[in-house]
Amino acid sequence: MGRSPPMNPDVDTQALAQLATQIKDWGRELGFAEVRIADIDLSQAEAGLQRWLDAGYHGEMAYMAAHGTKRSRPAELVPGTVRVISARMNYLSPAAGWREAEQQHQADTAVISIYARGRDYHKVLRTRLQQLADRIRQSAGEFGYRVFTDSAPVMEVALAEKAGLGWRGKHTLLLSREAGSMFFLGEILVDIPLPVDAPTGHHCGQCSACMDVCPTQAIVAPYQVDARRCISYLTIELHGSIPVELRPLIGNRVYGCDDCQLCCPWNKFAQSAAVDDFAVRHGLDSARMVHLFGWSEEQFLRIMEGSPIRRIGHERWLRNLAVGLGNTALTLRGDAEIIAALQARLSHPSALVREHVQWALTQHGEQYGLSEPNAH
Numbered sequence: 131m132g133r134s135p136p137m138n139p140d141v142d143t144q145a146l147a148q149l150a151t152q153i154k155d156w157g158r159e160l161g162f163a164e165v166r167i168a169d170i171d172l173s174q175a176e177a178g179l180q181r182w183l184d185a186g187y188h189g190e191m192a193y194m195a196a197h198g199t200k201r202s203r204p205a206e207l208v209p210g211t212v213r214v215i216s217a218r219m220n221y222l223s224p225a226a227g228w229r230e231a232e233q234q235h236q237a238d239t240a241v242i243s244i245y246a247r248g249r250d251y252h253k254v255l256r257t258r259l260q261q262l263a264d265r266i267r268q269s270a271g272e273f274g275y276r277v278f279t280d281s282a283p284v285m286e287v288a289l290a291e292k293a294g295l296g297w298r299g300k301h302t303l304l305l306s307r308e309a310g311s312m313f314f315l316g317e318i319l320v321d322i323p324l325p326v327d328a329p330t331g332h333h334c335g336q337c338s339a340c341m342d343v344c345p346t347q348a349i350v351a352p353y354q355v356d357a358r359r360c361i362s363y364l365t366i367e368l369h370g371s372i373p374v375e376l377r378p379l380i381g382n383r384v385y386g387c388d389d390c391q392l393c394c395p396w397n398k399f400a401q402s403a404a405v406d407d408f409a410v411r412h413g414l415d416s417a418r419m420v421h422l423f424g425w426s427e428e429q430f431l432r433i434m435e436g437s438p439i440r441r442i443g444h445e446r447w448l449r450n451l452a453v454g455l456g457n458t459a460l461t462l463r464g465d466a467e468i469i470a471a472l473q474a475r476l477s478h479p480s481a482l483v484r485e486h487v488q489w490a491l492t493q494h495g496e497q498y499g500l501s502e503p504n505a506h
Contacts, residue, residue, distance in 0.1 A: 143325070146322070146323065146324055146325060147325050149266070149269065149270055149322070149324065150167055150324045150325050152265075152269060153165060153167075153215060153262065153265075153266060153324075154166070156262055156265045156266075157217055157262055160258045160261055160262055161219060161258055161403075161404045161405040162217040162218065162219050162258065162262075162404075163218050163219060163220050163309060163313060163401060163404065164217070164218050164295060164306075164308075164309075165215060165216070165217045165262075166215075166216055166217075166290075166293035166294045166295055166327040167213055167214070167215055167216070167293055167324050167325065167326050167327050168213065168214045168216055168289050168290075168292035168293035168294075168326055168327065169212075169213060169214075169292065169326050170203070170204040170205055170211055170212065170213065170214060171292075172202045172203065172204070172285055172288050172289070172292075173202075175202055175285055175288035176199065176202035176203070179194075179201065179202055179285065182354070183195050185356075186358075187350075187354070187355065187356045187357055187358065188357055189357045189358040189363060189367070189368070190367065190368060190369065190370075191357060191363075191367055193283070196283075197283035200283050201283035201284065201285055202285055202288075204284070204289075204319050207282065207283060207284070207319070208274075208275075208276045208319045210274045210321040211274075211276075211319040211320065211321060212320070212321055212322070212323050213319075213320050213321075213322060213323065213324045213326065214289045214292075214293065214317050214318070214319055214320070215262070215317065215318040215320060215324075216286075216289050216290045216292075216293040216295055216315065216316075216317050217255075217259065217262075217315070217316050217317070217318075218290065218295050218296075218304075218306070218309070218313040218314065218315055218316075219251075219254075219255060219258075219313055219314045219316070219403070219404070219405070220309060220312060220313045220400075220401045220402060220403045220404065221244070221245050221248070221251065221312060221313060221314055221403050221408040222244065222312045222400055222401065222402050222403055222408075223248065223402060223403045223406070223408050223409045223410065224402045225312075225400050225401055225402040226402075228244075228400065229392055229397065229398075231415075232244070232388065232392055233392070235382065235416075237382060237458050237460070237461045237462055238382070238418050238419055238420065238455075238458050238462060238465075238468070239382060239416060239417065239418060239419065240382060240384045240385075240414075240417050240418065240419045240422050240451065240454060241381070241382050241383045241384065241387075241454075242384060242385045242386065242414050242415070242417075242439070243362065243383075243385055243386025243387060243388050244312070244388055245312075245314070245386070245408070245438075246385055246386055246414075246437065246438045246439050247408075247410045247411065247414040247415055248407055248408035248409050248410060248411055248437075249407040249408065249411070249436050249437065250436055250437055250438045250440075251279070251280075251314045251408070251438065252279050252280060252281060252438070253436070254405065254407045254408070255279040255314055255316040256277055256279045256281070256316070258316075259277040259278075259279065259316050259317075259318055260277050262318065263275050263277060263318055266318075266320075266322075270322065273320060273321055273322050274320065274321035275318050275319060275320045275321070276318070276319050277316070277317070277318050278316065278317045278318075278319065279314070279315075279316040279317075280314075280315070280316075284317055284319075286315045286316075286317060287302070287303070287304050287315070289317060290304050290315050291304065291329060292326075292329055293326070293327050293329070294327040294328050294329045294330050295315075295330075296309075296311075296330060297329075297330055297331065297332045297333065297334075298332075298353060299311065299334055299340065299353075299394065299396075300334050300337075300338065300340055300341055300349065300352040300353055301340040301341070301344075301349055301355065301390040301391075301394075302349075302353060302354070302355050303390070303391070305333070305334070305394070305396050306396070306399075307330070307333060307396065307399070308399060308401075309399055309400060309401045310391070310394060310396045310397035310398070310399050310400040310401075311391050311394060311396065311397060311400075312391065312397060312400040312401075313401075333396070334352075337395065338352075339393040339394060339395065340390035340391075340393060340394055342393075343389050343390060343392075343393045344389060344390055345361060345379045345380070345381065345383075345387070345389060346359040346360065346361060346364075346376055346379045346380075347359065348360040348361070348363075349390065359376065360387070361379075361380055361383050361386070361387035361389075362386045362387050364376060364380065365380070365383065365384060365385055365386060365387075365442075365446075365450045366385065366386060366441075366442055369446070370482065371449075371482060371485060371486070372449065372450075372453060372486070374489070377453050377456065377457070377489065378457060380453055380454070380457065381454070381457050382419065382454040382457060382458070383454070384419065384422070384447075384450040384451050384453075384454045385439055385442070385447075385450060411437065412433055419451050419454050419455050419458070420455070420467055420468060420471045422447075422451055423448065423451045423452070423455060423471050423472075423475070424471060424474075425444075425447075427444040430444045430447055431444070445480045445482060445483060446482075448475065448478065448480070448483045448486075448487075449482055449483055449486045452472065452475070452483065452486035452487045452489070452490045453486055453489070453490065455468050455471065455472055455490050456472075456486075456489055456490030456491070456492070456493040456494070457493065459493040459494045459495075463493075463494055463495070464494055464495065464496075465494075468494070469491070469494055469496055472487050472490050472491050472494075472496075473491070473496075475487045476488070476491075
């Protein structure tokens with residue numbers, strides 16, 4: 131990040147307002163659905179974050195607590211910051227009928243979170259945010275800034291809420307009246323005193339659909355998620371063994387979980403992506419778990435190049451799929467193809483993989499002479 135002297139506090143407010151309008155227009159040209167501007171006062175959010183950490187709800191995500199107050203005080207993270215340009219980018223491709231389609235997965239199909247079926251959003255958003263910063267520099271001259279996309283200690287949802295992009299839903303995701311929640315967030319921290327936008331109101335009302343539908347009851351209270359129970363955490367963030375008592379609840383969700391979004395009434399307004407980067411790749415919207423489970427590590431790394439899924443590595447990929455294959459015992463108990471696939475991994479070099487494969491075979495009654503499903 132190139133630093134420059136702070137802008138003159140007496141700078142023409144009309145010029146700043148015009149620049150803010152241009153930033154929003156440029157953002158839309160770059161594929162963002164909406165761009166808004168917030169100040170950097172996150173004092174209320176900071177208290178909530180600390181309570182969440184104190185409760186241990188972050189699980190193994192030590193990075194959530196590792197940066198002290200930098201996460202809630204942008205000017206400590208990037209000295210000189212006075213404003214945050216917050217942007218959202220839709221990722222549905224296409225939007226029409228998407229909720230109905232997501233409810234038709236077969237028992238042996240790998241359910242992968244919608245956002246992860248295309249290109250890695252980190253790269254897509256970061257590139258376009260940098261292009262937006264370049265346009266600002268061309269118009270306003272050198273300025274101090276830094277681009278972020280879920281890649282540093284930044285309270286993205288809190289900042290987006292302050293900027294007026296939406297409100298935090300009871301599932302803790304950002305919700306928009308115009309677009310639901312099927313979008314990514316990104317930010318540019320800047321030292322330009324741009325005029326700020328007003329936040330929106332909260333519009334969840336008495337609805338508790340997301341809390342009621344959560345397979346593991348991870349939404350322990352409105353606006354509070356115990357990550358240790360969340361399927362997205364268990365399949366993506368957790369490095370070790372998935373707790374045995376939670377495995378049957380995961381079903382065939384092998385990377386992330388969209389259930390709290392699928393049931394949200396506001397997602398009837400979800401919008402299609404303006405860029406093609408998030409289009410489904412490699413048939414990941416309908417792939418059979420047996421097929422994915424058969425990939426070698428070389429195949430996994432090659433096929434998942436440029437995908438966010440690659441980040442979890444082949445070992446955890448197999449761990450997740452083993453759980454999914456074990457859970458097919460509810461409807462496909464003893465399926466020969468599934469049993470053969472699992473048995474082929476019994477001698478895998480990873481103890482983590484072997485443990486989950488053995489558990490999966492147990493569900494099918496194929497180990498230790500057990501004949502009842504869900505025996506441990």
